[in-house]
Structure formats: structure tokens, C-alpha cells
Amino acid sequence: MRSRPRRRYEFALAILSILICLGACGVAPFAHAQERRDREPNSVYAERRAKLAAQIDCPMVLWGLTGREESSQTYIFEQEENFYYLTGHNEEGAALVILPAKSANDSSSGPREIFYLPAKNLMKERWNGVRMSPADPGIEARTGFASVKPFAEMRAAVEELAKTCASFYTILPYQKELGGYPHEKELVEWLQQVAPQIKPKDIRQQVGALRQIKSPSEIAFLQRAIDLSLDAHLEAMRMMRPGLYEYQVAAKMTELHAMGGSEAEGYAPIVGAGPNSTALHYDKLSRKIENGDIVVLDVGAQYSGYSADITRTLPANGKFTPRQLEIYNIVLGAQNAALAAIKPGMDLCQKGGKSLHKISYDYINSHGKDLHGNPLGQYYIHGLGHNIGLNVHDPGDYCKPLQPGMVVTMEPGIYIPEENLGVRIEDDVLITETGYKFLSERLPRDPAEIEKIMAQAATQRANAAKRGND
Ligand SMILES: [Mn+2]
Structure with missing residues (x-):
């Protein structure tokens, strides 16, 4: 019974605050x-x-x-x-x-x-x-x-x-x-x-x-956004394991962005495990990551208005299956083939003699097969790259020649829904007079190196748990 008067008091307080809000909140000049x-x-x-x-x-x-x-x-x-x-x-x-x-x-x-x-x-x-x-x-x-x-x-x-x-x-x-x-x-x-x-x-x-042509200060902002994104991806490699939810990995990554001075995400984070790895812009983040899943992480920070765009693909348990590794290496080979050819004059068009996309597509289509023995080109369903800047999809003419000062993504991918197997590797490069500068090179792409980082982190986790138990 003692709680009654108190409840009435709280009720009155609530009514009062609603009335205050009708008066004051109603006239409050609204701004974001x-x-x-x-x-x-x-x-x-x-x-x-x-x-x-x-x-x-x-x-x-x-x-x-x-x-x-x-x-x-x-x-x-x-x-x-x-x-x-x-x-x-x-x-x-x-x-x-x-x-x-x-x-x-x-x-x-x-x-x-x-x-x-x-x-x-x-x-x-x-x-x-x-x-x-x-x-x-x-x-x-x-x-x-x-x-x-x-x-x-x-x-x-x-x-x-x-x-x-x-x-x-x-x-x-x-x-x-x-x-x-x-x-x-x-x-x-x-x-x-x-x-x-x-x-x-x-x-x-x-x-x-x-x-499309970035100033030195724009390049500095982009590099800062990229560096924060690389830190976040490295941390994701270290924490990745079955049992985590996709949103928990995304939360750690966006925390690192924000703590490092990023004012916003460049785009809604994509962490897609298992079947979700095959949906290009999957952003629901609701799956519990399972043993054997492959996980696509497409997460990039924004810094002073400028957005990075970085993707890595990881084995949830720290070790690629032979099939996952086969597909991973084909995507990596396609990205390396495009990087070997990128320079002013080449373009991001899907066809023509200067097409970097065609180089990456041909690589994918001539390596590996699907479960029915068909070539893999049909599973590479997007363009090779795009300009980044104030927008993560900045203005750009895909079929016009690349020029020094442009910053573009290189992101081939293979997505096979039937196998719950999606792989995308995405990096950001600055076009220079003679070729390119690899702005996101610090983040490992080599599968053995990724597995090594994941194994070291798993050992550290196990040791920490053991110390906790002692
Ligand atoms: Mn992209």
C-alpha cells in the first residue's frame, strides 16, 4: 500500500512533463x-x-x-x-x-x-x-x-x-x-x-x-577514413569466431571508427555470414555466426565527410575450407590482375579494350567451376569498382579513362547462393601518373596471413580464459 501515493506522484509528474513539453517542446526550434x-x-x-x-x-x-x-x-x-x-x-x-x-x-x-x-x-x-x-x-x-x-x-x-x-x-x-x-x-x-x-x-x-579529381586535403581525409577502417577490419579478424552475432562484429568495428575520430559510418555496415555472404548489401546483421561460415565484412568509416570502402572475407572459425579457399584465391587473383593493369587511361567500364572490369571478369571466368561444372563469371554480378569521396559512390564515368588524382575501389566478388559462399575483396587506390598508390595495403589480403592473425588471436583468447580459470 505504501507505493500508492508514490505512484500517484509519479503519474502527476508524467502529466506535468507532458504539459511542459507541449508548451516548450512544441515551440522548440527543431534542428538535427x-x-x-x-x-x-x-x-x-x-x-x-x-x-x-x-x-x-x-x-x-x-x-x-x-x-x-x-x-x-x-x-x-x-x-x-x-x-x-x-x-x-x-x-x-x-x-x-x-x-x-x-x-x-x-x-x-x-x-x-x-x-x-x-x-x-x-x-x-x-x-x-x-x-x-x-x-x-x-x-x-x-x-x-x-x-x-x-x-x-x-x-x-x-x-x-x-x-x-x-x-x-x-x-x-x-x-x-x-x-x-x-x-x-x-x-x-x-x-x-x-x-x-x-x-x-x-x-x-x-x-x-x-x-573526381581529389585535392591533397581530400586525399588526406580519405586516407584517415581508410586507416580507421583498416584498424577496424584488423580487430574484426582478431575477434571473429563462431557464436558471435554479426551485429557484435559490426559494433566493435564502428566503435573503433568513432573512437578514432570518424564522425559517421561511410555506409551501413555489412557483416554477412554463411548464406548472408552472398547478398551484396546485406545489412540486417542478425545471424549468429556458425562454425564453417564464411563472413563478408564490408565496413568503412567516414572522416570529415569522406568515406572509405573496404571489404574483407574471413573464415568464421579461422580456417578456410578447401572450397572457400579456392574461391577466395580466384577473387584475390582477379583483384591482383586488375591492380597489375591499373593506370591512367584504363577504365571501369564493363566492356572495351581499356576495361579493368573485363580483366577481372576474364580471370574469374577462366578459373574454377560451380557445382555443375560451369564457369564462375555468372557469379560476379557487380562492377569492379567506383569512385569514392564525399559519397561512398562518388560521381564518376565508368567508361571514361581513369586520371591521376582519382580514388577508386577495386572489388571483385563471387557469390554462389547454392553453396552459401560469397567472397568479396575490396581495396581503395589512388590513381597516380604512372599507376596507382595502394591506400589500403596495410590490411592483409593473403589468406595464409589472415589465418595466422586469426590463429594468434584465438591463442591469446584461450590463454586469457585459462588465466581467468586459474
Ligand atoms: Mn564499394
């Missing part, structure tokens, strides 16, 4: 958590904008994301990638106007690019933390823009520019695949009022071409 990132030097972003300004004949208008595109409570705000690439700005509600590079006979004065930020809002900042605003002292030096203005002034500026040019450049079309770039509608609506004849043109192709 912010990502911690290092930026490149402002001069790097400015150079990229200058390169675009030289390619356009009319103004370019770009919006960053507002933070309202995603409503999930667990979402952490991430800037629209193209906007981030050109500004290094990772806060909500910014926008950008760039005028074409000045021609020789252009006598106009005034800024050639204007950065728009939401006005200072102290009330919001008490909830969400400080944001950059146009009135901040030194905001020009901080953002790298000579002219920073309140977002509320942007519409009038765009309407004024609409009188001067027959078209506008922006990001088209509406980018559903990136969770939405809804501002195309906003621009069309603004222009509709003053210059309905203007049709916005897409600038994504030009930005995408720039994004």
Missing part, C-alpha cells in the same frame, strides 16, 4: 545534430568555384540543405554534397550565387559570388547551439566569401539577376536519390514571378567532373 568535420583551406573551395564560374555564361544559384529534408530523430545533418564541395559549409539553410567569370569587356563592379546565411537567431541557438550568421565579425574570412548576406535578401538578388540572363544554373533534377534537393522548386517559383521564360540548367555534370 551537427557533424564534426575538419575543412579544407578556404582557397581550395574558392578555386573550385572559380573553375565553375569559368564554365558558365549565366548565374549559378545553389542551395544547401535546410535540415528539414529529413525528419528522423536519429539523423545527423549532412550538407548536400555538391554544395559542401564548393563551400565546406556544413550548417543548415545556406545558399550561394555565383556569377560567370568576368570577361575582358565587362566593366561591372561588385561581388562575383555571394554567400547567404540565415540571420542570427539567439533563441534557436539556445536550443541547437551556435550557427554561423552573416552579422558575425570576420564571417567573410571564416567562410572564404568576400560577400556574406542574410538569406532573406537572396530572392531580391535572384530576381534582379533574372533580368540579365536567359538561363540559370542549379542542381537538377530534384535529387531523390540523395534524400531530396527540393530547392529547384523554390528557384522555379521565384523565377516564375519575374522571368517565367527562364529554364534552369543542371550544373551537376560540371561539379561531378571536378569532384
